[in-house]
Amino acid sequence: MSTLIFQMSIRRSGTHVIGDWVEQQFAPPRKNILNVKYPLLEHKNNQATGHVKDGKFNCLIVSFESWPLETIDKVEERNHFERMFGRYDTVRYLISLRDPWNLFASRLKHGVRRLRHPADYLWTEYARAFIEKPHQAEYVLFHEFLSKVTRRRKLSKALGGTFDDANIDAVPRYGDGSSFDGQAYNGRGREMDVFGRWREYWDDESFRALFTDEVKALAKKIFGTDDPEKFEAKMKKKMRR
Numbered sequence: 001m002s003t004l005i006f007q008m009s010i011r012r013s014g015t016h017v018i019g020d021w022v023e024q025q026f027a028p029p030r031k032n033i034l035n036v037k038y039p040l041l042e043h044k045n046n047q048a049t050g051h052v053k054d055g056k057f058n059c060l061i062v063s064f065e066s067w068p069l070e071t072i073d074k075v076e077e078r079n080h081f082e083r084m085f086g087r088y089d090t091v092r093y094l095i096s097l098r099d100p101w102n103l104f105a106s107r108l109k110h111g112v113r114r115l116r117h118p119a120d121y122l123w124t125e126y127a128r129a130f131i132e133k134p135h136q137a138e139y140v141l142f143h144e145f146l147s148k149v150t151r152r153r154k155l156s157k158a159l160g161g162t163f164d165d166a167n168i169d170a171v172p173r174y175g176d177g178s179s180f181d182g183q184a185y186n187g188r189g190r191e192m193d194v195f196g197r198w199r200e201y202w203d204d205e206s207f208r209a210l211f212t213d214e215v216k217a218l219a220k221k222i223f224g225t226d227d228p229e230k231f232e233a234k235m236k237k238k239m240r241r
Contacts, residue, residue: 003160004088006075007063010122012106013098014142019063021145021152021168022094025161026059034063059161060085069095069125072135092159093137096145097126100215101198101228108201127218141222143195147238195235198228 005022009015016034023032062085064071072093075081081091098106100123130139138158144151149165156163201207211219216226225231 001089001160002057003059003090003092004081004085005059005061005092005094005159006072007061007094007096008067008069008072008137009063009065009096010098010103010126011066013096013103014145015063015065015096018094018096018140018142018145019061021165022155022159022161023059023061024164024167025156025159027162029057030059030061031057032061032063035065036062056086060088066122068122069129069135072137090160093135094140094159095126095129095135095137096140096142097123097130097222098142099195099223099228099231100127100211100219101231102195104207104210105197105201108207109197124214124218127215127222130222131218143223143235146194147235195232195239198232202228 003026007015007019007022009018019032019034023030103123129135130141133139138155140151140155145155152165152168153163211226220226223231224234
């Protein structure tokens with residue numbers, strides 16, 4: 001059975017880590033197409049074309065980074081994506097979200113010159129989706145993906161894969177690896193301080209101003225707290241288990 005997976009996420013939220021892991025849940029031949037630009041999907045020279053032939057892959061993952069979730073509604077035009085990617089037995093959607101404190105810090109570290117309002121880069125839209133679940137999709141929180149093998153098993157099964165956790169600590173080379181550590185932790189990725197990135201920018205008033213009342217309220221509903229220090233302590237304790 002062949003599976004086509006559309007992955008939606010915000011840049012620097014663990015997209016490549018999750019996508020590479022998902023790819024390994026399926027037997028070869030398999031393919032992970034990164035950072036597809038939706039307006040170019042119909043263009044004959046889009047990066048997706050040339051990689052994809054009907055029936056070529058057991059699993060094809062098509063990743064959209066930092067696109068609004070309405071993109072899903074456009075992608076669901078089956079005739080459209082079948083023309084692009086061929087016919088697949090099963091089509092799945094995967095939406096992932098990272099906590100705001102470390103996501104915003106990683107984006108700044110990776111070279112985003114400035115961050116204004118969270119809506120500018122979709123965090124609030126994605127966060128509301130995790131509460132309201134408007135799409136038929138697998139909703140994956142990055143911190144749970146890293147810390148809970150039971151969550152990864154469940155995700156593998158839901159996507160139709162065969163559980164394989166061998167590359168959970170790999171650091172993908174795409175996107176220069178980690179914003180803070182590059183590929184220095186490849187093979188031991190979960191040792192990275194991914195829950196303490198926020199500390200580098202916390203003394204910056206403009207950084208703290210990003211955490212509006214709306215962001216705090218959404219964070220509390222999804223992550224159980226609106227305090228990055230408490231979230232970091234909780235996650236580091238879980239990662240030591």
